Amino acid sequence: MTTMSTPFSLRLTLADSLFDRADHAAAAAAYAELVDEATRDDIGHGTTALRISLARAYFGSAQLGRAESVLRELVEESPDDGYLHLLLGRTLQRQRRHDDARRHLTLASILGDHERPTAYGEEQGA
Structure with a gap:
């Protein structure tokens, strides 16, 4: 160790x-x-x-609660970082908090080179 x-x-x-x-x-x-x-x-x-x-x-x-906590701090410090929004959105999705995730995944798509995920029953282009 x-x-x-x-x-x-x-x-x-x-x-x-x-x-x-x-x-x-x-x-x-x-x-x-x-x-x-x-x-x-x-x-x-x-x-x-x-x-x-x-x-x-x-x-x-x-350890999704811990991941969310760290990512929320990072997003607050760098709100224009698409990758951070993507990570936070995915973390929220994994917690089945799809409505909360949608905002961050949309921002990730707008801010960066990140495609908006279509998982969890969302239709393509929704």
Whole structure:
């Protein structure tokens, strides 16, 4: 197991590796530790990319409430980021909150290169 004495970059590489191997729960724990450290110590690492990775790991490990919380903070900070709206919309869909998801998926389609998903019974072009 890694410790705080292990360099930040190595722990980030480990977290990325865990995510790539689809060990999303372990990746989420590793990313959460890195986000906490970067926020607390202000060590020169931005947290936006880390928090996106954390949200994706939470999503992958079905920790949807946690994913939603992180993504809502990110969307509030960057409301014009289509990818963040896509991730939040997908998270809400997975929680069966389709009405809440629709707004974010529409914004994702408008703001970025993201196609609006037609899953969950929506008709094409709806």
